[in-house]
Amino acid sequence: MGRGAVTPLVRGHWHEVRAVARGLAKPVASELVDLTHAAGRVLADDLRSLVDLPSADVTAMDGWAVAGPGPWTLRERIVNGRPPGGPLLPGDARGIGTGAVVPEGMTALVRREHGTVREGVLHWTPPDDVRLSRRDVRPRGEELRAGDVVLSAGTRLDPVSLAVSASCGHDAVEVARVPVVDLLVTGDEVVPRGVPAPGTIRDSISPLLTGMTRAAGAAPGEVTLVGDDLPELVRLLRSSTAAVxxxxxxTAVGEADHLREALGIVGATVAVDTIAVRPGGPTVLAVLPDGRLVACLPGNPLAAVVGFLAVVHPALAEMTGRRVGAPPSEVLGVALEPFARATRILPFTRVAGAAVPTGWDASSMLRGLSASDGLLVAPREGSREGEALEVLEPLWRMPG
Known part of the structure; x- marks a missing residue:
C-alpha cells in the first residue's frame, strides 16, 4: 500500500495488517552516537572495520619467542602494547605475553609451561606430542580485514556488537534516531493513581505500553489521560509532534467513543479499520496529513497489547530500519479447535517443552500474559498437537 492514496483495510488479516503498518512508516533520520550510549539503537549503515584484526602477528599464549633450534640465550622481554624492536637472531629467545606483537625473525613460540630457564638459557621441555612451531601465533587479519563489513545496517546493537565496533577502531556509530511515541488514554472511568473506586478502573495501560515502546526501540513521549472529551482529544492529536x-x-461506536470523529476532524486517513483477530480486533491505524501515524488501540489491556504488536511494533521497526528475521515458532502441546471468525492471539506457557495456552486470554486479562512465555498466533482453521505455530516477540518482558 503506497502513501499517496490509502485504501482502508477493513477486518484485515493479521499478517496483512502488519504489512500495511510497515508500508506506511516513514524512515527516521540518523545520527552519530558514542558507543557508550548506543546500546539498543539500530545501525543506520553497514559498519566496516577500520583495521585488520589482529592488526599484526600476535601471540595467543604466554611464553618465549624463539629463533632457530634451542637451547636459546634469553634476551630482553617484549612488552605488550609496544613495538617488539629489532629482529630476533638465531639462538635467541625473548619473553612475550599474550597479545604482544611477535618480532621479525621469530620461528616458533615456546609456551611457558614447555620451557625452563637456567642461568639465562631457555631449554625446551615439551610433552612428547608437541612440536616447535608458530601454531600459537595469530596472524594479522585472522579475524577481520580492514574494509570488511562487520555489522549490517538494521542491526539492533547489543553489548557484544558494541565491543566488536570498538575493536574495529570505531568510537561512535551512525544509528537511526529514536522515534517518539505519544500516548493518549481515553475514558472518563480511567483514574491515574491509587485504588480505583467502584465504577472506575486504574490506568494499567500507560505503564504497560510505555514499557513496550522502549522495548521496541522507541522513546515514550507525552502520556495523557484524556477522558471522553472530543475537543481535548482533537487538540492533543493536533499538537503532538511524535512520530506515532x-x-x-x-475505537468502538458507542456514544462516548469519539476516536473516529476526532480522526476526521484532524484530517487523518484511516488505513486499517479493525483486525480479524481476537483479542485486539477494534484496532485502527490512521495516517495524519503530514504522514505521521495514529495507532488507535482497544482500551482493554490484553487487547491493547495485541493491537500494539499488530500495528505499532512493525511500524517502529520499519522507521528505524531494524532488520527483522523470520518469526520464531513453538510446538503445540495440545490441539486447538477452529475459530472461524478471527485469528486468535493466545498467551502460552511451556509444559514439557511444548506450548500450552494459559486459558487467561480474555481482552481484559493481564494474568495470562504475566504468567506466559509468549503469545501464540493461532490460525482460524485450528491446529494439531505437535504443530509449530508462530509466536510474537515478548516486548512486555525485560531482557535477561
Missing amino acids: VVTTGG
Missing part, C-alpha cells in the same frame, strides 16, 4: 500517536479506548 497511540490512543487507547474509544
Whole structure:
C-alpha cells in the first residue's frame, strides 16, 4: 500500500495488517552516537572495520619467542602494547605475553609451561606430542580485514556488537534516531493513581505500553489521560509532534467513543479499520496529513497489547530500519479447535517443552500474559498437537 492514496483495510488479516503498518512508516533520520550510549539503537549503515584484526602477528599464549633450534640465550622481554624492536637472531629467545606483537625473525613460540630457564638459557621441555612451531601465533587479519563489513545496517546493537565496533577502531556509530511515541488514554472511568473506586478502573495501560515502546526501540513521549472529551482529544492529536500517536479506548461506536470523529476532524486517513483477530480486533491505524501515524488501540489491556504488536511494533521497526528475521515458532502441546471468525492471539506457557495456552486470554486479562512465555498466533482453521505455530516477540518482558 503506497502513501499517496490509502485504501482502508477493513477486518484485515493479521499478517496483512502488519504489512500495511510497515508500508506506511516513514524512515527516521540518523545520527552519530558514542558507543557508550548506543546500546539498543539500530545501525543506520553497514559498519566496516577500520583495521585488520589482529592488526599484526600476535601471540595467543604466554611464553618465549624463539629463533632457530634451542637451547636459546634469553634476551630482553617484549612488552605488550609496544613495538617488539629489532629482529630476533638465531639462538635467541625473548619473553612475550599474550597479545604482544611477535618480532621479525621469530620461528616458533615456546609456551611457558614447555620451557625452563637456567642461568639465562631457555631449554625446551615439551610433552612428547608437541612440536616447535608458530601454531600459537595469530596472524594479522585472522579475524577481520580492514574494509570488511562487520555489522549490517538494521542491526539492533547489543553489548557484544558494541565491543566488536570498538575493536574495529570505531568510537561512535551512525544509528537511526529514536522515534517518539505519544500516548493518549481515553475514558472518563480511567483514574491515574491509587485504588480505583467502584465504577472506575486504574490506568494499567500507560505503564504497560510505555514499557513496550522502549522495548521496541522507541522513546515514550507525552502520556495523557484524556477522558471522553472530543475537543481535548482533537487538540492533543493536533499538537503532538511524535512520530506515532497511540490512543487507547474509544475505537468502538458507542456514544462516548469519539476516536473516529476526532480522526476526521484532524484530517487523518484511516488505513486499517479493525483486525480479524481476537483479542485486539477494534484496532485502527490512521495516517495524519503530514504522514505521521495514529495507532488507535482497544482500551482493554490484553487487547491493547495485541493491537500494539499488530500495528505499532512493525511500524517502529520499519522507521528505524531494524532488520527483522523470520518469526520464531513453538510446538503445540495440545490441539486447538477452529475459530472461524478471527485469528486468535493466545498467551502460552511451556509444559514439557511444548506450548500450552494459559486459558487467561480474555481482552481484559493481564494474568495470562504475566504468567506466559509468549503469545501464540493461532490460525482460524485450528491446529494439531505437535504443530509449530508462530509466536510474537515478548516486548512486555525485560531482557535477561
